[in-house]
Each structure stands twice: as structure tokens, then as C-alpha cells.
Amino acid sequence: MNPLPKGLVFGVVGLWIGSAVLQLLLADSQATRGQIGDMFGAVNALFSGLAFVAIYASLRAQHQESVEQQRQFAKQTALAALTAYAEITKSMWLQNVDQFRSVPANANNLEAMEKRYAEMMEARDALKRILDRGDLLSPSTSARSTSL
Numbered sequence: 001m002n003p004l005p006k007g008l009v010f011g012v013v014g015l016w017i018g019s020a021v022l023q024l025l026l027a028d029s030q031a032t033r034g035q036i037g038d039m040f041g042a043v044n045a046l047f048s049g050l051a052f053v054a055i056y057a058s059l060r061a062q063h064q065e066s067v068e069q070q071r072q073f074a075k076q077t078a079l080a081a082l083t084a085y086a087e088i089t090k091s092m093w094l095q096n097v098d099q100f101r102s103v104p105a106n107a108n109n110l111e112a113m114e115k116r117y118a119e120m121m122e123a124r125d126a127l128k129r130i131l132d133r134g135d136l137l138s139p140s141t142s143a144r145s146t147s148l
Contacts, residue, residue, distance in 0.1 A: 085127050
């Protein structure tokens with residue numbers, strides 16, 4: 001949020017000083033000056049109310065910005081976790097491919113590959129449970145993560 005423009009600040013201060021000078025020049029006695037000051041009581045209440053509204057609006061905007069930052073952080077965390085999962089899965093897959101290319105195909109090798117695949121799927125499901133429990137994924141992201 002930008003600070004108040006200098007012209008606005010100087011204008012308000014100028015009006016305040018100008019009203020004091022006008023009171024001194026136009027009012028003859030202290031009693032008359034007091035009556036003039038009393039006339040501005042409603043204006044004082046109005047500006048106090050406006051200041052309260054401005055403070056409330058500022059706090060509300062800060063709260064909304066904080067909520068948005070938390071949401072963005074949660075998305076970044078989920079994305080980092082999914083990226084790490086993808087890298088680990090890719091590494092495991094390439095390692096398995098290299099390992100099983102060097103041995104002849106038979107039933108035992110096929111069983112070992114199926115076991116390794118099941119381990120990878122368990123790891124995926126465990127990661128999904130962690131992410132869901134932490135409420136890091138939005139419903140749209142959660143639906144996409146089930147297709148991993």
C-alpha cells in the first residue's frame with residue numbers, strides 16, 4: 001500500500017492552521033471562539049469515524065493478503081513435494097530398467113519388477129496421504145495427484 005500523498009497531508013495541515021488563523025481574525029472574544037470550536041465537534045466525530053474505518057480497512061486488507069500468502073506457500077510446498085516424488089520415481093524407474101536389462105527375462109525377474117512397482121505405488125500413496133493430511137492440496141490439485 002502506498003503512503004499518503006504529500007499534497008494531501010499538507011492540504012489537511014494547511015486547513016487546520018487556516019481555521020485557527022480565521023478564528024483569531026474573525027472572533028473578538030474567547031467565548032465566540034469557543035462557540036466556533038463547538039460547531040466543529042460534529043466534524044471532529046466524522047473524521048474520527050473515518051479514521052476508524054480506514055484503520056479497519058487496512059487491517060482487513062492485511063489479513064486477506066496474509067491468507068493469500070499462506071495459500072501460495074501451501075501450493076508451493078505441495079508442488080515441491082510432488083516434484084521430489086516425481087524425481088525419486090524417475091530415478092527408481094531408471095535404476096530398475098538398468099538393473100533388469102542386464103539379466104535374462106524369467107518369472108523371478110518379472111516378480112521382482114512387480115514387487116518394485118508395488119513399492120513405488122505404496123510410496124506414492126504414502127506421499128498423497130501426507131499431503132492430504134497437511135491440507136496442502138486444493139481439491140483440483142488433489143484430484144490430479146491421484147493419477148500419478
